[in-house]
Amino acid sequence: xxxxxxxxxxxxxxxxxxxxxQDTLPxxxxxxxxxxxPAALSLAGSECQGVARYLNVRSAGGAQLSPxxxxxxxxxxxxxxxxxxxxxxxxxGPAAPRQITxxxxxxxxxxxxxxxxxxxxxxxxxxxxxxxxxxxxxDGTRERELTPADDxxxxxxxxxxxxxxxxxxSNERNGSDFDLYVVDLDADGRPGAPRMVMQGAGxxxxxxxxxxxxxxxxxxxxxxxxxxxFLLDLRTQKLDTLFVPEQMSSxxxxxxxxxxRGFFLATNHERDFAGLAHYQLSDRALHWIEEPRHxxxxxxxxxxxxxxxxxxxxxxxxxxxxxxxxGRGVVRIPGVPNGVVTALEWARDAPRLAIGVTGPGLxxxxxxxxxxxxxxxxATESTLAGLDPASFVAPEAVxxxxxxxxxxxxxxxxxxxxxxxxxxxxxxxxxxxxxQARPGFDPVKQYLLARGYAVLDLNFRGSTGFGQRFxxxxxxxxxxxxxxxxxxxxxxxxxRPDVDGTRVAAMGGxxxxxxxxxxVAQLPEYFQAGVDFVGVANWISGLEDASPQLKNSDRIxxxxxxxxxxxxxxxxxxxxxxxxxxxxxxxxxxGANDPRVPVGEADQIVRAVRQRRGDVEYLRxxxxxxxxxxxxxxxxxxxxIARFLDRVLGNEGxxxxxx
Numbered sequence: 001x002x003x004x005x006x007x008x009x010x011x012x013x014x015x016x017x018x019x020x021x022q023d024t025l026p027x028x029x030x031x032x033x034x035x036x037x038p039a040a041l042s043l044a045g046s047e048c049q050g051v052a053r054y055l056n057v058r059s060a061g062g063a064q065l066s067p068x069x070x071x072x073x074x075x076x077x078x079x080x081x082x083x084x085x086x087x088x089x090x091x092x093g094p095a096a097p098r099q100i101t102x103x104x105x106x107x108x109x110x111x112x113x114x115x116x117x118x119x120x121x122x123x124x125x126x127x128x129x130x131x132x133x134x135x136x137x138x139d140g141t142r143e144r145e146l147t148p149a150d151d152x153x154x155x156x157x158x159x160x161x162x163x164x165x166x167x168x169x170s171n172e173r174n175g176s177d178f179d180l181y182v183v184d185l186d187a188d189g190r191p192g193a194p195r196m197v198m199q200g201a202g203x204x205x206x207x208x209x210x211x212x213x214x215x216x217x218x219x220x221x222x223x224x225x226x227x228x229x230f231l232l233d234l235r236t237q238k239l240d241t242l243f244v245p246e247q248m249s250s251x252x253x254x255x256x257x258x259x260x261r262g263f264f265l266a267t268n269h270e271r272d273f274a275g276l277a278h279y280q281l282s283d284r285a286l287h288w289i290e291e292p293r294h295x296x297x298x299x300x301x302x303x304x305x306x307x308x309x310x311x312x313x314x315x316x317x318x319x320x321x322x323x324x325x326x327g328r329g330v331v332r333i334p335g336v337p338n339g340v341v342t343a344l345e346w347a348r349d350a351p352r353l354a355i356g357v358t359g360p361g362l363x364x365x366x367x368x369x370x371x372x373x374x375x376x377x378x379a380t381e382s383t384l385a386g387l388d389p390a391s392f393v394a395p396e397a398v399x400x401x402x403x404x405x406x407x408x409x410x411x412x413x414x415x416x417x418x419x420x421x422x423x424x425x426x427x428x429x430x431x432x433x434x435x436q437a438r439p440g441f442d443p444v445k446q447y448l449l450a451r452g453y454a455v456l457d458l459n460f461r462g463s464t465g466f467g468q469r470f471x472x473x474x475x476x477x478x479x480x481x482x483x484x485x486x487x488x489x490x491x492x493x494x495x496r497p498d499v500d501g502t503r504v505a506a507m508g509g510x511x512x513x514x515x516x517x518x519x520v521a522q523l524p525e526y527f528q529a530g531v532d533f534v535g536v537a538n539w540i541s542g543l544e545d546a547s548p549q550l551k552n553s554d555r556i557x558x559x560x561x562x563x564x565x566x567x568x569x570x571x572x573x574x575x576x577x578x579x580x581x582x583x584x585x586x587x588x589x590x591g592a593n594d595p596r597v598p599v600g601e602a603d604q605i606v607r608a609v610r611q612r613r614g615d616v617e618y619l620r621x622x623x624x625x626x627x628x629x630x631x632x633x634x635x636x637x638x639x640x641i642a643r644f645l646d647r648v649l650g651n652e653g654x655x656x657x658x659x
Contacts, residue, residue: 067350084121165184205227257301410457509534515535517605518573538604588619602618
């Protein structure tokens, strides 16, 4: 171990030196800033469609009902940037929506005030994640600025139950720790000066206001997937510890009962999978309601606590459950399609439940269930941009034995019309790592499938959705085992008769970008290409330069950057340490404003490959952050990616080249 660490450290030091004389191009170079490409659309119904049509498919996200349940607030990118829209909820189907924000930057969240008079929302600038808060009247005619546009990170923490205060956490005190602030609002929505009500340490967040508005349930992050739970009394400043277990656990979906004596939640406390429980403050005990062999995820209780809705993650698909706590038990919700539930929330003053759903053939829309009438209405109907939903491909859930006997999981998509040939494979690698490949609608996957590629969306160890033990299998010194999962997955693909496991490209973003770089650098004999979005190339600089929101969980997930032994390990697992082994073509995509994985990570790996005269393309977007959000940028990026994959994988089965 010491020898390998020394060799890797030497390699990193060499790569950090000024470019050698044989370096043909400086990094970054003007050529790295992408020239936006036109996006010509084929006629609707044509056999060959370009990526622009797929990226113009819309979805409705961030759904929330107005307090009376008569209107639905949601975010969609019809204008090319995510903006706020409102649609009436009618019993006979979707009604005409109206757009209420028109800014140059994306809307990141929106929350209706309890009295329905205001909508709080947030935007950042060019993807920098420094969120600024605003108030907007539902008709869009009055607007208030709540926080300034500055360089601090803020996370909105909800309205007080009476609607006269908001809470948020921010690192503005010292740039690293997150403190809790409360802002009072007058009758006309004008804010008072923010008041710090608790000085925090690390990654502090708010889970819920107590119904009387005088206390908050606080979350203290422990790693990426787990947290501790506290109750802060705003009058006395007393901080009451609810859960700080020896074994890290997750406590999510806090839903108070009206009397303020307890709350419902999803938790994996002292178990592998998260169950549904009620926590009673009087006896400080969890009372289990359901303990499935899969994770309970979203939890939504009606304001009168009669109705309790929740979802269970079964191999990536969501099973939606509704309980009538008034006596009827489990009640069926009719008319909601199968898929992944993305939103679940009751109206404050009406028994109406908003349900957001996406699936392989469903880009993402919202249904509203009226519990009093027992009826479900579709509230939004997003455009498919002229694509035939029958052309979309659903995946097969697969189990893959890895090198050490641990099973890893995936979703395998096979292109239509591939009979008689073995298509090349794009291995998709999700971010996180505490995330999960799920069968929601992904326009990029469907586009690649239409071009004749197979897609394996891999849930390597460290992914969520398969129990707490599986999620922790890549922590700290176990991290290289997730890289070896990719090797096992390629070997599994090579044994299949219906795909070509000798032509595999890795493609992923954020942590998936790191996995992509690790694939081409450490497993060059298994991967013929890599497409890296905003990935870490050098764990030393990646951890040192990460945003404050991530640094506080990184110590648990990865290790301590200030510890010499951990630091040597980070050098050892950095793809940059193996850049001299990269033989396969590489395409790197990054936003210059990225606060999570700074763009210097992309610069480092591109520079290293160029110094060795390797095959690398670089798309360095000056107006993007941690991902590519703007429609024209996305069209340009994925047109380039399609041409890259066709070139390096030799996709002879695709007849629509150039689209």
